[in-house]
Amino acid sequence: xxxxxxxxxxxxxxxxxxxxxxxxxxxxxxxxxxxxxxxxxxxxxxxxxxxxxxxxxxxxxxxxxxxxxxxxxxxxxxxxxxxxxxxxxxxxxxxxxxxxxxxxxxxxxxxxxxxxxxxxxxxxxxxxxxxxxxxxxxxxxxxxxxxxxxxxxxxxxxxxxxxxxxxxxxxxxxxxxxxxxxxxxxxxxxxxxxxxxxxxxxxxxxxxxxxxxxxxxxxxxxxxxxxxxxxxxxxxxxxxxxxxxxxxxxxxxxxxxxxxxxxxxxxxxxxxxxxxxxxxxxxxxxxxxxxxxxxxxxxxxxxxxxxxxxxxxxxxxxxxxxxxxxxxxxxxxxxxxxxxxxxxxxxxxxxxxxxxxxxxxxxxxxxxxxxxxxxxxxxxxxxxxxxxxxxxxxxxx
Numbered sequence: 001x002x003x004x005x006x007x008x009x010x011x012x013x014x015x016x017x018x019x020x021x022x023x024x025x026x027x028x029x030x031x032x033x034x035x036x037x038x039x040x041x042x043x044x045x046x047x048x049x050x051x052x053x054x055x056x057x058x059x060x061x062x063x064x065x066x067x068x069x070x071x072x073x074x075x076x077x078x079x080x081x082x083x084x085x086x087x088x089x090x091x092x093x094x095x096x097x098x099x100x101x102x103x104x105x106x107x108x109x110x111x112x113x114x115x116x117x118x119x120x121x122x123x124x125x126x127x128x129x130x131x132x133x134x135x136x137x138x139x140x141x142x143x144x145x146x147x148x149x150x151x152x153x154x155x156x157x158x159x160x161x162x163x164x165x166x167x168x169x170x171x172x173x174x175x176x177x178x179x180x181x182x183x184x185x186x187x188x189x190x191x192x193x194x195x196x197x198x199x200x201x202x203x204x205x206x207x208x209x210x211x212x213x214x215x216x217x218x219x220x221x222x223x224x225x226x227x228x229x230x231x232x233x234x235x236x237x238x239x240x241x242x243x244x245x246x247x248x249x250x251x252x253x254x255x256x257x258x259x260x261x262x263x264x265x266x267x268x269x270x271x272x273x274x275x276x277x278x279x280x281x282x283x284x285x286x287x288x289x290x291x292x293x294x295x296x297x298x299x300x301x302x303x304x305x306x307x308x309x310x311x312x313x314x315x316x317x318x319x320x321x322x323x324x325x326x327x328x329x330x331x332x333x334x335x336x337x338x339x340x341x342x343x344x345x346x347x348x349x350x351x352x353x354x355x356x357x358x359x360x361x362x363x364x365x366x367x368x369x370x371x372x373x374x375x376x377x378x379x380x381x382x383x384x385x386x387x388x389x390x391x392x393x394x395x396x397x
Contacts (some may be wrong), residue, residue, distance in 0.1 A: 048364065052364075059362075059364070059365070060365070061362075061365055063085055063356075063360045063362050063365070064084060064085045064086040064089070065084055065085075065086065066084060066085060066360075067081075067082060067083070067084060067085075068081060068083055068084060068085045068087070068088045068356070068359075069081050069359070070088070070355055070359070072088060072091050072092075072347045072352065073263070073265075073345075073347060074095065074261075074263050074265065074266065074346070074347055075091045075094075075095075075347075076091070076094045076095065076098060077090070077091060077094065079091050085356050085360070088352050088355075088356065089349065089352055089353060089356065089369060091347065091352065092347060092348055092349035092350075092351065092352030092353065093349050093373055095346070095347055095348050095349070096335075096338055096341075096348045096349045096373065096377070097377065099266065099269055099270060099273070099338050099341070099346070099348070100334065100335045100338055100377065102270060103270055103273040103274050103277070103334050103338070104331050104334055104335075106270070106274045106278075107273065107274045107277040107278045107281055107330075107334060108281060108327075110274060110275075110278040110281075111277065111278035111279070111280070111281025111282045111284070111285060111330075112281065112282075112285050114129050114132060114133065114278060114279070114281075114282035114285075115129075115281065115282035115283065115284070115285025115286040115288075115289070116285065116286075116289070116311070117129040118130060118133070118282060118286045119286060119289060119290070129282070132279065132282075133279045133282050133283060136275055136276060136278075136279035137276075137279040137280060137283075141272060141273075141276045141337055141340060142340055142343060144272045144275065144276055145268055145269060145272040145340055145343060145344050146343070146344070147272075148267070148268040148271045148272050149264065149265070149268035149344045151268075152173070152264040152267055152268055153173045153264050154173070156171060156172055156173040156264075157172055157173065158172055158173060158174075158254075159172045159173075159174055159251060159254060159255050159256060160251065160254070162177075162251075162256070168246070168248045168249065168259065170249060170251075170256060172256075173264065174255055174256070174261075174263075174264070175261045175262050175263040175264050175266075175267070176261070176262040176267070177249035177256045177259045177260070177261055178249070178259055178260050178261075178262070179246040179247060179248045179249065179259050179260075180246065180247045180258075180259050180260035181246060181247070182243065182245045182246065182247050184240065184241075184243045184245070185240050185241075186236070186237050186238075186239070186240025186241050186242065186243050187237070187240070187243075188240070189236030189237065189239055189240040190233040190234070190236040190237040190240070191233070191236075192236055193232035193233040193234075193235055193236030193237075194229070194232060194233045194236075196232055197228040197229050197231075197232035197233065198229075200228050200232070201224075201225045201228055201229070204219070204221060204224050204225065204228075205221055207219070208221045247259055247260075249261075263346075265341070265344050265345050265346035265347075266346055268344050268346075269338065269340075269341050269344060269346050273334055273337060273338060276337070277330055277333065277334045277337075280330050280333070281327065281330050284323055284326045284327055284330065285319075285323060287322070288319035288320070288322040288323035289311075289315055289316070289319050291319060291322045292315050292318045292319050296310075296314055296315060296318065297310055297315065300313075300314050317392075320392055321389075321392060324385060324388065324389040324392070325389065327385070328381065328382060328385040328386075328389075331381050331385065332378050332381055332382070335374070335377055335378060335381065336374060336378070339370075339374070342354065349369075349370060349373050349374075350370055353366045353367075353369055353370050354366070
């Protein structure tokens with residue numbers, strides 16, 4: 001057997017390092033790039049810390065435990081000027097999450113309806129939907145927010161001349177005041193019943209799908225879902241004693257007290273975000289439906305299905321695989337666009353963080369908090385949508 005062979009086969013010559021080797025060049029390039037990034041990062045951090053030290057500006061997040069000293073006009077949790085900056089930022093975070101969640105739900109519903117309407121055989125409906133999409137997408141969102149805020153605050157009367165639409169419901173330039181449940185255990189049970197109803201609906205949908213696959217028989221999912229959504233909270237309310245007391249708003253001085261309030265700032269921000277994002281979602285839905293082969297429509301028609309049944313049972317489920325990825329981008333855009341709330345005075349995370357950094361001088365820490373909040377929210381939305389997209393993906397056999 002020849003020297004240097006293994007089991008009669010010629011052994012490969014030892015690999016030599018050479019600049020002509022693409023693997024060697026790629027390693028060198030990556031190492032140089034990493035060194036440059038680390039060097040630039042070190043320079044920026046050290047230069048920033050030096051500039052802060054010569055100006056006697058302290059660094060760190062110790063300021064979060066200090067008393068904030070400023071009020072917040074709209075807070076989903078108890079808050080006062082005597083609370084800490086950390087609690088103030090928590091209020092801003094909750095306000096941002098609230099407008100993002102409600103906005104995503106409403107924009108999805110409205111955008112889906114408009115996207116389907118664009119494909120309607122009714123000429124008027126299709127044209128009106130097209131005009132809405134083209135107009136709303138080509139006007140900057142900030143201008144739309146200013147418009148809705150001006151409409152709500154300028155066209156509505158003052159509290160003393162508020163419109164009394166229903167008993168206990170008042171509309172003025174201070175917002176919409178409605179009766180609110182009192183602090184009673186029965187309403188907590190009703191909220192728990194609502195959450196349980198959503199969980200049961202998910203289980204019912206899965207059961208109905210398995211049942212239809214096995215037997216071909218359809219299950220009344222919609223009627224069952226509505227019954228659960230109404231019945232479970234009502235049952236919790238009954239178990240809690242069925243209280244009938246409500247906190248009804250009353251005019252006191254120059255404003256209303258009591259009840260729940262839909263503020264003009266929240267309403268303007270929500271209207272603007274929903275209407276603007278719905279225009280983009282409509283195009284996503286329209287393109288997703290058109291991506292489904294037209295033969296699916298013809299096959300469903302041959303089976304005797306109506307156009308609505310074909311859309312709901314056949315076309316939309318298939319189009320979701322095309323719709324979900326760009327829909328995720330629109331959800332992220334809506335969440336990030338909510339930072340424009342500072343322009344109309346809604347106390348979101350950006351507004352409260354700006355107030356905090358102006359009072360404390362902790363500009364870098366304030367910006368880092370804002371960045372971390374939007375990063376966490378965006379990653380959460382992306383993870384959920386990616387999971388859902390994977391869940392509905394076709395499984396190859």
